[in-house]
Amino acid sequence: MAERVKHGPADLAVFGGTPEFDSPLHVGRPNVPDPERVLKRIAGALESRRLTNFGPLVREFEQAVAEVAGTRHCVATSNATAALQVLVAALGLRGEVIVPSFTYVATAHVLTWAGITPVFCDIDPDTGNLDPAEARRLVTPATSGILGVHVWGRQCAVESLRELAGEHGLALLYDAAHAFGCGYRGRGIGTFGDGAVFSFHATKFVNAFEGGAIVTDDDALADRVRALHFFGFDSDNHVIGAGINAKMSEASGAMGLTSLEAMSTVRRINAEHAERYVAELADVPGILVGTPGPNEWNSHHFVVLEVDADEAGLDRNRLAAALLAENVLTRRHFDPPCHRVEPYRSAPDRHVRRPLTRTDLVAGRIMQLPTGTGVTGDEVGRICRLIRMLVEAAPLL
Ligand SMILES: Cc1ncc(COP(=O)(O)O)c(C=O)c1O
Known part of the structure; x- marks a missing residue:
């Protein structure tokens, strides 16, 4: 399929443009081995x-x-x-x-x-x-x-x-x-x-x-x-x-x-996608792609995006909704966090219902992006371009 080119905000699906992808891109699409x-x-x-x-x-x-x-x-x-x-x-x-x-x-x-x-x-x-x-x-x-x-x-x-x-x-x-x-x-x-x-x-x-x-x-x-x-x-x-x-x-x-x-192949593909997300989104304001800390090694099974609404001009939920319109299905692991769902939300025990300000903050800012063998490097690049355009168009959203 010829690549769709979005020239400006009017081409974004939230403004009535054609979605970037014909069929949905998922987070956690199974890596199917031979x-x-x-x-x-x-x-x-x-x-x-x-x-x-x-x-x-x-x-x-x-x-x-x-x-x-x-x-x-x-x-x-x-x-x-x-x-x-x-x-x-x-x-x-x-x-x-x-x-x-x-x-x-x-x-x-x-x-x-x-x-x-x-x-x-x-x-x-x-x-x-x-x-x-x-x-x-x-x-x-x-x-x-x-x-x-x-x-x-x-x-x-x-x-x-x-x-x-x-x-x-x-x-x-x-x-x-x-x-x-x-x-x-x-x-x-x-x-x-x-x-x-x-x-x-x-x-x-x-x-x-x-x-x-x-x-x-x-x-x-x-x-x-x-x-x-x-x-x-x-x-x-x-x-x-x-x-x-x-x-x-x-x-x-x-x-x-x-x-x-197939594990080493999947790990290599995940690592390539993760690198691409990090590199292509590095200068987008308010958008941070998580990376493993020192001395850690990771399967890169999750690409985690953190959205700082003040800097990006739009919050995580609005970004997720705009991506959904483009057929990019993000995930929010873990929002809501456990203390915000039943039975914990209504639990009488004060330990279960303590205020968890950092948990709430992180839960409200993160999302996971498609990766793994279910997406190509080219698709990852197109998702990055979409995110960049959406942040640029944030004042209009
Ligand atoms: C942190 C965590 N714990 C436990 C589970 C439950 O795993 P399972 O579906 O294999 O029961 C999940 C599922 O994704 C999870 O993310």
Whole structure:
């Protein structure tokens, strides 16, 4: 298709111009690996009649995930939410757990389902992650753990949180749903805390249709997790506790393994797109594209744009609406943050309903842009040009 050229604001779709793209560009459009390899693996599972319950594909997937994560153990699960439920139970969490509100609702809901009070902690606005100084102020005799979230694959303040957890004898676990293939100071991100959880949902960097995993270096915790994700059955077939069914199927293992094979290609494409967004938007006022900090490596699965409305002349919501008119579908991870949705918004507990000014500020300014194998470099360039034009046209919008 010949490239559409927008000469001025009148050509923008918000002013009645033709949308830049004929069909929608999405954030999180699945990175689909070689279909033939997926189908061959699934055919093998069908032939052998090993469809689930720790078949060879899931075993192989677990080993490969542990290798990338840098941990001794990996237990693959049906999704990350179930993985978090299992890990919370295996660590014996109760009472209160300190957690960011700036996360996907699943993180908080897992605590609520376990009868635990999520104590929402504000974030460091530079990283979007738990502020350890604030977390320290929230520790009470009822606190049993800290649940950090490596938002957009950027690691939490792992050293400070480890110190805090150690001082108070708290469990420290991480929701690393965004962070597979990321790391910090030469260590895979799964190695921080007592245990961590990845998501292999279809929209993630590596996907298993639906899937998740719990990784840990703690042998006893790994045994407990393995039992609890299988109704509580341990390796001797004794039920050791109230487990659930969070197993990964062989079909998901087939997809997960094939997706892992494509990981380095997807990472390279993501990195190229991220570089292009950073370079092409560098001089657009009020628009900042997030980049990993020093000593971090990232899958670049998320391209995060921060909009400073005063400088850009338009706020995040108006920019998102104008991009939508051009068929660019952005996302707002995470807006609204957890404390602004039910049941937390109406919770009687003062810890759940604390003011979280930095969380609200960041949630109101960020958006994610299309990346991954679902968009081309040329399309990324056109999205950048649109953003530049929209900021220039801001006084008219
Ligand atoms: C931070 C975070 N935690 C947990 C989840 C839940 O993952 P899953 O869909 O695999 O259950 C998500 C989903 O995107 C997430 O973003």
